[in-house]
Amino acid sequence: xxxxxxxxxxxxxxxxxxxxxxxxxxxxxxxxxxxxxxxxxxxxxxxxxxxxxxxxxxxxxxxxxxxxxxxxxxxxxxxxxxxxxxxxxxxxxxxxxxxxxxxxxxxxxxxxxxxxxxxxxxxxxxxxxxxxxxxxxxxxxxxxxxxxxxxxxxxxxxxxxxxxxxxxxxxxxxxxxxxxxxxxxxxxxxxxxxxxxxxxxxxxxxxxxxxxxxxxxxxxxxxxxxxxxxxxxxxxxxxxxxxxxxxxxxxxxxxxxxxxxxxxxxxxxxxxxxxxxxxxxxxxxxxxxxxxxxxxxxxxxxxxxxxxxxxxxxxxxxxxxxxxxxxxxxxxxxxxxxxxxxxxxx
Amino acid sequence: xxxxxxxxxxxxxxxxxxxxxxxxxxxxxxxxxxxxxxxxxxxxxxxxxxxxxxxxxxxxxxxxxxxxxxxxxxxxxxxxxxxxxxxxxxxxxxxxxxxxxxxxxxxxxxxxxxxxxxxxxxxxxxxxxxxxxxxxxxxxxxxxxxxxxxxxxxxxxxxxxxxxxxxxxxxxxxxxxxxxxxxxxxxxxxxxxxxxxxxxxxxxxxxxxxxxxxxxxxxxxxxxxxxxxxxxxxxxxxxxxxxxxxxxxxxxxxxxxxxxxxxxxxxxxxxxxxxxxxxxxxxxxxxxxxxxxxxxxxxxxxxxxxxxxxxxxxxxxxxxxxxxxxxxxxxxxxxxxxxxxxxxxx
DNA sequence: CTGAAAGCGCTTACAG
DNA sequence: CTGAAAGCGCTTACAG
Numbered sequence: 001x002x003x004x005x006x007x008x009x010x011x012x013x014x015x016x017x018x019x020x021x022x023x024x025x026x027x028x029x030x031x032x033x034x035x036x037x038x039x040x041x042x043x044x045x046x047x048x049x050x051x052x053x054x055x056x057x058x059x060x061x062x063x064x065x066x067x068x069x070x071x072x073x074x075x076x077x078x079x080x081x082x083x084x085x086x087x088x089x090x091x092x093x094x095x096x097x098x099x100x101x102x103x104x105x106x107x108x109x110x111x112x113x114x115x116x117x118x119x120x121x122x123x124x125x126x127x128x129x130x131x132x133x134x135x136x137x138x139x140x141x142x143x144x145x146x147x148x149x150x151x152x153x154x155x156x157x158x159x160x161x162x163x164x165x166x167x168x169x170x171x172x173x174x175x176x177x178x179x180x181x182x183x184x185x186x187x188x189x190x191x192x193x194x195x196x197x198x199x200x201x202x203x204x205x206x207x208x209x210x211x212x213x214x215x216x217x218x219x220x221x222x223x224x225x226x227x228x229x230x231x232x233x234x235x236x237x238x239x240x241x242x243x244x245x246x247x248x249x250x251x252x253x254x255x256x257x258x259x260x261x262x263x264x265x266x267x268x269x270x271x272x273x274x275x276x277x278x279x280x281x282x283x284x285x286x287x288x289x290x291x292x293x294x295x296x297x298x299x300x301x302x303x304x305x306x307x308x309x310x311x312x313x314x315x316x317x318x319x320x321x322x323x324x325x326x327x328x329x330x331x332x333x334x335x336x337x338x339x340x341x342x343x344x345x346x
Numbered sequence: 347x348x349x350x351x352x353x354x355x356x357x358x359x360x361x362x363x364x365x366x367x368x369x370x371x372x373x374x375x376x377x378x379x380x381x382x383x384x385x386x387x388x389x390x391x392x393x394x395x396x397x398x399x400x401x402x403x404x405x406x407x408x409x410x411x412x413x414x415x416x417x418x419x420x421x422x423x424x425x426x427x428x429x430x431x432x433x434x435x436x437x438x439x440x441x442x443x444x445x446x447x448x449x450x451x452x453x454x455x456x457x458x459x460x461x462x463x464x465x466x467x468x469x470x471x472x473x474x475x476x477x478x479x480x481x482x483x484x485x486x487x488x489x490x491x492x493x494x495x496x497x498x499x500x501x502x503x504x505x506x507x508x509x510x511x512x513x514x515x516x517x518x519x520x521x522x523x524x525x526x527x528x529x530x531x532x533x534x535x536x537x538x539x540x541x542x543x544x545x546x547x548x549x550x551x552x553x554x555x556x557x558x559x560x561x562x563x564x565x566x567x568x569x570x571x572x573x574x575x576x577x578x579x580x581x582x583x584x585x586x587x588x589x590x591x592x593x594x595x596x597x598x599x600x601x602x603x604x605x606x607x608x609x610x611x612x613x614x615x616x617x618x619x620x621x622x623x624x625x626x627x628x629x630x631x632x633x634x635x636x637x638x639x640x641x642x643x644x645x646x647x648x649x650x651x652x653x654x655x656x657x658x659x660x661x662x663x664x665x666x667x668x669x670x671x672x673x674x675x676x677x678x679x680x681x682x683x684x685x686x687x688x689x690x691x692x
Numbered sequence: 693c694t695g696a697a698a699g700c701g702c703t704t705a706c707a708g
Numbered sequence: 709c710t711g712a713a714a715g716c717g718c719t720t721a722c723a724g
Contacts, residue, residue, distance in 0.1 A: 014711085020703060021709095029710080030710085047460075049702070076422030094439070097426070111438060114717090363695060363697095366720085398719085403700085
């Protein structure tokens with residue numbers, strides 16, 4: 001059916017070993033033989049099958065990326081960083097996504113295994129047992145923003161604590177003494193860390209510390225809207241709100257504007273994530289930026305290193321730095337907008 | 347090093363054939379033997395290697411997706427649609443991106459070949475020869491928004507012509523008789539089709555037809571800005587502007603607002619692509635939406651069909667429908683905003 | 693119901 | 709410099 005190395009060997013009157021040598025640029029093959037083989041390859045339009053090669057050399061030259069989801073710009077940025085870096089190291093990328101529950105992620109691990117030389121896993125719910133049970137110990141793995149306390153895996157996490165601390169400190173430096181937080185979902189690690197950063201910043205900045213200032217939220221725009229309405233109704237209104245993500249901040253902004261309250265004059269506002277839209281709302285929204293692209297780059301570099309060193313080195317946990325981007329909503333001047341990317345039109 | 351089927355066979359005191367049968371749920375194996383094998387699998391923590399299987403059954407159970415780029419929400423939406431549908435059909439997804447020039451795309455084709463049972467290619471620059479030269483004739487391929495006129499490949503294309511025609515007709519229905527276009531890059535097929543739709547709509551609607559109304563652009567925000575400035579300076583100003591994509595429309599909007607001209611009262615504005623940001627600018631921007639997710643779904647379904655029928659069926663070219671989304675910038679009421687997706691916080 | 697053997701498409705010591 | 713052979717990890721007719 002398909003042309004294989006055997007067909008080429010026959011046509012060129014050599015052994016398949018010789019064909020393989022020519023294909024792999026082995027320099028121990030005579031010029032004349034090489035020519036004959038290359039001629040046969042051309043005539044037959046022979047296309048080597050990577051599967052055979054991989055099985056033989058025991059390397060697939062591919063890395064895998066397991067994502068919980070593919071919604072929004074965040075994951076595409078992760079993929080972009082990973083793909084770029086992987087290509088730079090001559091590795092392919094296998095992507096697998098939409099694994100919300102444990103069952104699905106187990107299937108994903110089982111299916112990707114054997115097809116890749118290393119694996120980057122991003123999943124809020126994964127635990128060490130699931131990994132151990134479904135992946136050979138010899139497969140290098142890097143965990144991206146997972147919540148795993150085991151030290152036997154490399155991991156990269158966003159520095160949520162520090163980002164929140166910095167943002168809230170920034171608000172305090174603007175003179176705010178009473179700062180509300182709209183929290184993320186309970187049991188969500190990102191949310192917990194951001195809350196922790198908020199609290200510590202209040203303490204460090206000697207600002208008002210009061211559980212009354214903490215409103216529940218679930219990272220959705222709607223929950224931000226609701227929380228802001230509640231906050232505005234309180235007898236003593238805070239002078240600033242820190243939303244644990246941008247979606248909630250944008251929801252809050254709607255509620256504040258509907259109430260006829262001025263941002264940032266009457267109440268300052270800040271979010272977290274720095275999604276592209278925050279540059280477009282009015283006033284533009286202060287936020288905390290994570291270099292998502294960097295995240296992918298770092299993960300791949302670490303993984304490639306693990307592959308090269310045959311997974312035998314000291315595993316490390318890395319906190320990826322974040323950066324406060326001040327904008328109008330906290331009273332800072334609006335920085336030049338980052339031009340967004342074209343979409344369909346390529 | 348790694349546990350293989352041989353180790354299991356030895357431990358369970360059976361042949362590797364039997365182990366294989368147990369693994370594949372063959373029902374011709376005795377209950378007792380099956381138990382023994384399963385026990386051995388568990389004790390050894392045996393994880394089958396997919397590579398051997400693929401080579402043997404001559405199927406990889408994976409499909410490939412080649413993208414020109416990974417910037418922005420468009421490609422992540424494509425990936426999402428493709429991945430979802432692929433998973434539904436029990437196929438894996440191999441993604442390969444950032445192939446701007448021909449050399450790179452050839453490498454991509456060569457590397458992905460053999461690893462997938464079918465391939466979706468999205469590339470503005472690819473031609474039939476490149477495909478033929480680098481992929482076996484037996485490999486099912488679906489071209490996504492490529493510009494290939496060969497009938498030997500399945501293809502899906504966005505109906506740029508129709509979308510532009512509809513949008514411009516919509517403007518004409520608003521009473522506009524003099525409508526400018528900010529064109530996309532020369533030699534870009536999407537841009538050409540949108541221009542063609544614009545022109546035909548003017549003729550069909552008996553609106554003013556004049557090459558003076560056509561301004562150059564290159565799909566960038568900056569080019570839209572420049573074009574709008576030029577348009578506003580003309581002695582006879584058009585009453586509406588159709589930008590060939592949203593990026594340019596947003597650039598144009600900045601220029602118009604800087605000039606103190608009201609949108610849509612003094613000049614109407616519309617774009618193309620319906621990127622998320624158009625809902626956030628003020629006034630919200632009328633645009634043409636492509637269901638990108640559908641695009642991915644359609645592509646995979648077609649590909650799976652081709653794989654099942656061993657690539658032996660009539661190839662077809664499909665134009666994917668688009669939809670006008672009227673908003674404030676053309677004088678229509680603002681529709682409810684679609685809530686955007688959370689990003690980092692998962 | 694089970695096993696020995698051939699085969700999938702390659703690579704690579706080993707001999708010559 | 710070249711080839712025969714073994715091997716990578718599986719599956720699956722074929723015999724028994």
